[in-house]
Amino acid sequence: MICNHYNFVKMDKIGAYLSKHEIKPSLQRLKIFEFLYNNKNHPTVDSIYTALSPAIPTLSKTTVYNTLKLFISKGIIRSIHIEDHEVRYDADTIPHGHFKCIGCGGLFDFPFDHHLQLQTNLAGFQITEEHFYLKGYCKLCGAN
Amino acid sequence: MICNHYNFVKMDKIGAYLSKHEIKPSLQRLKIFEFLYNNKNHPTVDSIYTALSPAIPTLSKTTVYNTLKLFISKGIIRSIHIEDHEVRYDADTIPHGHFKCIGCGGLFDFPFDHHLQLQTNLAGFQITEEHFYLKGYCKLCGAN
DNA sequence: TGTTCATTTGTAGTCATTACAAAATTACTT
DNA sequence: AAGTAATTTTGTAATGACTACAAATGAACA
Known part of the structure; x- marks a missing residue:
């Protein structure tokens, strides 16, 4: 984690x-x-x-x-x-990202600043939920 | 769009x-x-x-x-x-975000810089896919 | 034309999720 | 404490998205 x-x-x-x-x-x-x-x-x-x-x-x-x-x-x-x-x-409602490992299937949390990308042209849109996730290989699975 | x-x-x-x-x-x-x-x-x-x-x-x-x-x-x-x-x-494979409107069900694209949040502590993790989406109300649906 | 291979199609099956109503539990009232 | 109402839990049946599979179709090619 x-x-x-x-x-x-x-x-x-x-x-x-x-x-x-x-x-x-x-x-x-x-x-x-x-x-x-x-x-x-x-x-x-x-x-x-x-x-x-x-x-x-x-x-x-x-x-x-x-x-x-x-x-x-x-x-x-x-x-x-x-x-x-x-x-x-x-059960964690504080915004954070998820990393899904393609190798072992594990799901990891990672912090990310959700305000960084709100400099987009979404003016006038009300945001109620934010989801950010990545896929790839975790430290262990990537080392092959 | x-x-x-x-x-x-x-x-x-x-x-x-x-x-x-x-x-x-x-x-x-x-x-x-x-x-x-x-x-x-x-x-x-x-x-x-x-x-x-x-x-x-x-x-x-x-x-x-x-x-x-x-x-x-x-x-x-x-x-x-x-x-x-x-x-x-x-059909758009260039990284971008999606905004889902809870009101009308519409799905909107928006650009976002996917490198901004990679200053996280994901060192050693190989990223192959990135997904970022928001939920909320679009301009029209929010105005009620 | 005939043969082989790839693609498409329909049917049957699987599996996660939901609808629904009965059973069980809890809360309330006297 | 008993009885009644409201809430929660449970099991079964139904739904619906997706897949497996094999037959049918179509393309490629000698």
Whole structure:
């Protein structure tokens, strides 16, 4: 991992964090957010479901979908669309970029100043979301 | 449309352009590339298929998929993943950004200097692709 | 003309995601 | 504490984009 903005919320305050964003903190929601928070490799729906199933045996994949959609609508996570066949999720809402390694499939964060490129001719356009991602080979995969 | 890099290839030279990139210029391939070239709003598979069906009545959606995949592998178009439910295609291979309007659904191009943000700590990473897109409201939709 | 190879096409299948309604859980009221 | 309403979770069925595959078509060429 290259950068990390996750210090703004403590692990033991997830319930309060969800409540603050008008999300009733059920067990499933707490666990899903906690997992997203702890796994900064930006998991997919499937990996979230597989990881939490042992702890919550009754968990349904529909719940994972519903919960992630709820989190997105409340603005506490964002979805990452890089490959066409996989959607990943990120609990870090501070703008940053993503680097997808073609070799190992890993997804890395990196900081970038999102104001640098706003000297474009987008005058009159209201920007609500910014996404910047790169593809290529990471340090390890590139060395072959 | 905000920016336009399409001057590097003339309309009547699509066949030569495809050949130069090791693509045999069949009717379907010519028409699909021409459509992509002329429609700078970055159409989807469906809109390409719907638009070309009258001119090529036997056209199959599989052919559209196959052809786009071929074009991507030869590097003459790129795919755009902004929404999770729609993939768009772009015949402009010069790096530029995309702006997706939440209001009208329109997709706009804008230039951006992709070297500005490479002062990040990505040393040792080989970059092969860059994608930058914004979401928000365009000039017309924002004025309400 | 016949043969080989590349391209196109339609159908059937896969897989991620969603719709929907029942079941379970939580919140509220008296 | 019991009963009722509201919310959340769950499983199944349906949707829809995309792909695999093999037959059909068309082009290249001797």
